Amino acid sequence: xxxxxxxxxxxxxxxxxxxxxxxxxxxxxxxxxxxxxxxxxxxxxxxxxxxxxxxxxxxxxxxxxxxxxxxxxxxxxxxxxxxxxxxxxxxxxxxxxxxxxxxxxxxxxxxx
Numbered sequence: 001x002x003x004x005x006x007x008x009x010x011x012x013x014x015x016x017x018x019x020x021x022x023x024x025x026x027x028x029x030x031x032x033x034x035x036x037x038x039x040x041x042x043x044x045x046x047x048x049x050x051x052x053x054x055x056x057x058x059x060x061x062x063x064x065x066x067x068x069x070x071x072x073x074x075x076x077x078x079x080x081x082x083x084x085x086x087x088x089x090x091x092x093x094x095x096x097x098x099x100x101x102x103x104x105x106x107x108x109x110x111x112x
Contacts, residue, residue: 001085005076012072016065023065027058 001009034051037044074082 001077001081005081008076009073012069012076016069020062020065023058023061027055027062030055030058 030051034048034055037048037051073085077085
């Protein structure tokens with residue numbers, strides 16, 4: 001991978017990470033609120049439904065961002081470079097005990 005390609009990927013992952021930071025905070029906060037709804041004896045089903053709907057929308061944003069990252073990665077790398085990076089990322093996730101399995105990728109690619 002050339003220095004220019006690496007810079008492009010790092011910039012892309014950094015932009016995505018910055019955008020997703022707020023989304024992930026909101027996901028954590030909505031889960032906390034939902035747990036509070038569940039902790040009450042008198043279940044507020046309407047509030048639970050609203051939080052569940054919001055969580056689904058937030059998770060959709062995360063998945064769409066991941067798809068955008070995957071698309072950008074393919075625009076920057078050749079197929080051979082992509083396959084090598086994917087294999088490296090898979091090994092890294094397995095080493096870390098990750099759950100993503102084949103096709104997973106961390107928020108940033110490791111340095112070559």
